[in-house]
Amino acid sequence: MISNSVAPAMDDVLASSRLNRALIAVLRVGVALLWIQNVSWKDPPAFGEGPSPSGLYQFTRYAVEHPVFPPYSWLVEHLVLPNFTFFGWAVLLVESALGAFLLIGLATRLWALVGIAQTVAIALSVLNAPNEWVWSYLLMLLAHVALFATAAGRYAGLDGLLRPRWAASRSTLARLLARAS
């Protein structure tokens, strides 16, 4: 009973308000810019690894020096840091893709989930490091939750433009994209 009456009301809020749809697009582009700006200090191919550690390597090492969740610290110490070139590239590519896909609003709900996962990984690395503000990462997490919950790519994004044809198509890729949007 409640779900039947509340769901259309929620849809109406977005359908009837251009301002609300625009604000969701602003949120999406803002989160995209967060990732885009933060790719700028992930410098390949060393990613800060070397005699005087810096950048991504230093921040990743915080997971061991200032543990948040001991099993994660163990994983970083024994798997991530010894193979840091691979993980550096993985971080660079995932965060670049997060910025890219959220910016254009393509497969937004999928990338919102990736953003949640990446935010958790970052938080588990640096949450207890000096001068970190816990709410930075909680807010980052919540922003991605909002992108997922509102399917933010459907407003001024490619998801909104292409979703009707994905939904009508019988191809597997189109169905996957419809679910990811």
Place this chain on the structure above:
Amino acid sequence: MTGRPTLALGAASVVSALFYFVRGTFQFVWLPGAGAAVAVVLGLFAVFAGWLGSRLLTLAAGAAFLAASAVLMVLLVRGGFLIGNGSAFSLWLGLGIGLVVLGAAAAYETRPTEGNA
């Protein structure tokens, strides 16, 4: 399909060149002079493609952005920051993917029409 969305992505690239003049906290994308020039030239190309509503030009503009991001990454690995850093890579990757998807979707859209003509 390729009109206004393509034009919007091209315009976004042209506007992004303004980051050349921004310093400090709000410099979301780092673009040196050469990178800003790439953003303007490729952005205007995409605007032109959108204005004409041409799917081939949209695909070409998308491919050009993807090529620019690939060149940027090669330069970064070699330690050069001639046209930008990772932030420009991410931006151009998004614009390139977006334009290619729009061009491909337009091709799909025009197929039945061409068959009926």
